[in-house]
Amino acid sequence: MLGSVGHLDWLRRLPVHIAELGGINDSFVQSALDELLSNGRVSVDTGETLFLDADLVDVMLLGHAIKKSRFENEVYFNSNLHVNPTNICVLACRFCAFRRGPRAADAYALDVEEYISRIRPFSSRIDEVHSVGGLHPEWGVDHYVELISTAKKTFPHLSMKCLTAVEIKHLSQIEGVEISQILSRLIDAGLTSLPGGGAEILDDDVRKVICNGKESSDEYLEIHRTAHRLGLPTNSTMLFGTIETASQRVNHLDRIRSLQDQTDGFQCFVPYPFLPDRTRLPQAQHSTGSETLRTISISRIMLDNVPHIKAYRMNIGDHLSALALNAGADDVDGTVGHEEIMHEAGSETSVEDDLDRLSRLIEDAGGIPVRRSTTYDRFVIHRRRPPSDDERWVSLPVADMI
Numbered sequence: 001m002l003g004s005v006g007h008l009d010w011l012r013r014l015p016v017h018i019a020e021l022g023g024i025n026d027s028f029v030q031s032a033l034d035e036l037l038s039n040g041r042v043s044v045d046t047g048e049t050l051f052l053d054a055d056l057v058d059v060m061l062l063g064h065a066i067k068k069s070r071f072e073n074e075v076y077f078n079s080n081l082h083v084n085p086t087n088i089c090v091l092a093c094r095f096c097a098f099r100r101g102p103r104a105a106d107a108y109a110l111d112v113e114e115y116i117s118r119i120r121p122f123s124s125r126i127d128e129v130h131s132v133g134g135l136h137p138e139w140g141v142d143h144y145v146e147l148i149s150t151a152k153k154t155f156p157h158l159s160m161k162c163l164t165a166v167e168i169k170h171l172s173q174i175e176g177v178e179i180s181q182i183l184s185r186l187i188d189a190g191l192t193s194l195p196g197g198g199a200e201i202l203d204d205d206v207r208k209v210i211c212n213g214k215e216s217s218d219e220y221l222e223i224h225r226t227a228h229r230l231g232l233p234t235n236s237t238m239l240f241g242t243i244e245t246a247s248q249r250v251n252h253l254d255r256i257r258s259l260q261d262q263t264d265g266f267q268c269f270v271p272y273p274f275l276p277d278r279t280r281l282p283q284a285q286h287s288t289g290s291e292t293l294r295t296i297s298i299s300r301i302m303l304d305n306v307p308h309i310k311a312y313r314m315n316i317g318d319h320l321s322a323l324a325l326n327a328g329a330d331d332v333d334g335t336v337g338h339e340e341i342m343h344e345a346g347s348e349t350s351v352e353d354d355l356d357r358l359s360r361l362i363e364d365a366g367g368i369p370v371r372r373s374t375t376y377d378r379f380v381i382h383r384r385r386p387p388s389d390d391e392r393w394v395s396l397p398v399a400d401m402i
């Protein structure tokens with residue numbers, strides 16, 4: 001079983017994995033399991049009880065059992081590089097420590113040559129460039145077409161996962177054209193997929209406080225719907241631990257799965273907590289480690305139709321990511337190489353792009369490290385060379401390992 005194929009029959013296997021993990025004692029988690037087994041879906045009301053009332057260990061157990069039912073012990077990662085083309089942004093979201101005004105001393109905007117030179121040192125050992133950034137007041141779609149097409153020409157093997165929904169909306173406003181026209185230009189240039197950033201919490205009352213001026217909840221979903229219609233796979237995210245309620249988190253998950261019912265275009269969901277450094281949101285609740293694990297597990301439990309749940313280690317760190325791999329997450333991002341957005345906000349996670357180190361994190365959590373492509377259609381197992389008493393690692397075709 002590998003990747004996005006094996007997970008399809010997961011509900012049938014779920015009771016076996018629940019039993020193997022010791023069974024469930026908490027009545028709220030048992031209700032969620034009963035709903036899954038009878039309807040294939042956990043209701044919004046029950047989802048809310050998982051946040052407010054349920055025992056954490058049992059919530060994590062159910063999340064992990066679903067993960068095992070879909071993917072056994074496999075844990076996916078990609079070998080990627082984060083390149084942020086600019087930190088100049090016309091908005092000023094209150095949770096964002098990354099953006100700069102155009103006149104700030106440390107504002108930057110990469111031209112094509114600089115963008116390519118950021119990728120070049122990593123190009124032989126990565127599969128993907130992840131590029132998101134600020135809403136530059138002067139860049140139109142041509143600039144991004146040039147960045148993406150030049151990167152693809154220079155490094156044809158790379159997947160380009162670029163531009164969040166709000167960046168797509170910004171380009172459509174600057175150009176005065178439909179979202180679909182912007183996306184089509186970018187797809188023609190070589191765009192592989194959209195990252196999920198900018199979802200924050202899909203509730204416009206929350207958005208008004210934490211990211212006023214950003215795309216609305218409906219616009220976020222509509223941009224992803226358009227991408228899916230054009231055949232462009234996307235991810236989705238949830239930024240929690242600002243001012244939202246449990247009910248707003250559950251509604252966020254419900255809105256993602258409702259769109260997924262219609263389009264089947266989301267590949268991966270990435271829940272991550274607000275990091276407070278250098279931002280302007282004093283009323284934020286902040287998430288503890290336990291709350292973060294609970295939210296990752298509930299994401300796995302609620303999103304019955306989204307294949308992958310990611311532990312975003314740039315945000316939650318290596319230690320919590322390792323625990324998340326036993327609480328519902330089946331994917332870790334990634335080798336990364338370079339990262340600014342979370343580190344500006346206080347992340348101390350290492351960006352050392354060491355494949356062996358990441359694989360060890362996965363193996364020590366009980367997983368089998370599987371290096372995947374951006375679109376989860378190519379897989380290579382990367383693990384200690386058997387016998388495993390030395391520290392050498394090897395990448396092997398899946399067929400050689402199963």
Ligand code: SF4
Nearest residue numbers: 089091093096099134
């Ligand atoms: S989150 Fe994005 S849109 Fe908001 S201020 Fe930061 S860079 Fe700009």
